[in-house]
Amino acid sequence: MVKLVLLHKADSIYEDEPDVVYDFPRSYLKAVEEAVGDWVVYYEPVKAGPRGYFGVAKISRVIPKPGVEGRFLALIEPGSFLPFDSEVPRLADGRPLEASLTEPDGTPKKGGSVQLAVRRLPEADFARIVNLGLPQELERIEATRYDPQLAELAEGAELFERPVLERLTRRPYREVAFRRKVREAYGYRCAMSGLHLRNGGGRPEVQAAHIRPVERQGSDSVRNGLALSGTLHWMFDRGLISVADDCETILVSRNKVPGDVVGRLLAPDGKLLKPEDPRNAPHPENLRWHRENVFGQVVSGETLDWG
Template structure:
């Protein structure tokens, strides 16, 4: 097995969706096949934007692309995709993270290697890039962000969890997902439009998976919605969903009209992130409409009772 860098840009003409599939030509088939079962890092080409390295995922399988000669699809292992907490710049101190992008005289190579859509990535360079984008102390940073002093107890020092163990830890991934989704939505509820904080400045909004992880949903921001606690509860129980035109759907035989009037943004449309790359993926919303909306029985009291 081998680790790779995969170039990806939003709006690509190819069928790329980083948390699901990577579309590539035959020229890279050998390298991608070698990476099956191993991890890859996504990288935004210079001409596509400023992000640099922005996410990590694991390749599960490689198949020929149906009805397209000479192209192949790398299928991403369900639940493995994780966006970096912050994008890792291409250069640090004038040097590239990848030794293969540097000349023997210490200059960054122009064109050529930088333009390869697939690049092999040594273990040490993979660890350095992912460690920069997903720091080991991410849980402590999140706890410190809203503490009164901005500090945490000495006893809560970060546990030096090995990199791959960190990438597969549900607790760590939940924190990373929550940070990215709430930031993308500017800490505003996508359904009510409200941006509330408690007395300590902590955002009240939560991060909801559209397609749950246990049903092959990913930790991509495009599989997330920032929702208040009540609306998160309602969304998970199929009382709410989102139509193709971003209209908020309501199971009106289960939700009183006065609740709808109080909780949903006037106009009834979903509030979306400023960056279109973070908008909910239509396929995730379709899955929720077809598999959750209106299909759950309510047991026990509801938030409005």
């Protein structure tokens, strides 16, 4: 097995969805097949945007692209994709983060391997990029973010070093990373009420909801998330509310949710608040899955008391 860097452009002719599939030509087939079962880092080229390295995922298998000669699909292992907490710049102190892109004097190479859409990535380079994008102390950073007393207690505390791969697969760490990215994408506002609520200490009250749960093949992509208030998160998970196929109209299970409750909780226009960056907008397929598999379903053994 081998780790890779995969170039991704949102407006490319290749139909990539970083948490689901990577579309590539035959020229990269051997390298991608070698990476099956291993991790890859996604990279946005200079002409496509400013992000640099922006996430990780694991390849589960490679198949020919149906109906397209000479193209292949690398299928991403469900639940493996994780966006970086902070996008990692292409250069650090003027030097590339990949050894293959670096001249002997430390300056960036030009042409050649720099242009490759699929690049082999040494273990040391992989660990360095992931550590910059998903720091070891991310859970502690989040836990002490809005509490000065906890932050003071944490100062000087020894950090338990976890191997990179263990960190990428630990559910508590991934939940923190997902929550931070989703809430940030929506400006800490509830996507269905539009409210921007913070408690006395400045902590945002909005939560991060998975549209398709991880245990049902959902991912930790921001495009599989919605920032929701606690009540609306509860309602969304129980199928009392959803989003229509126009990706903006909020649907309500009217036979289960009283009209006055709707008026108190949802935005007056009944529309979903979208992230400022359209690349973070909910993916239509995730919303479709929620409508077809969760919305309107009977919640067994649970009494809904609206007061």
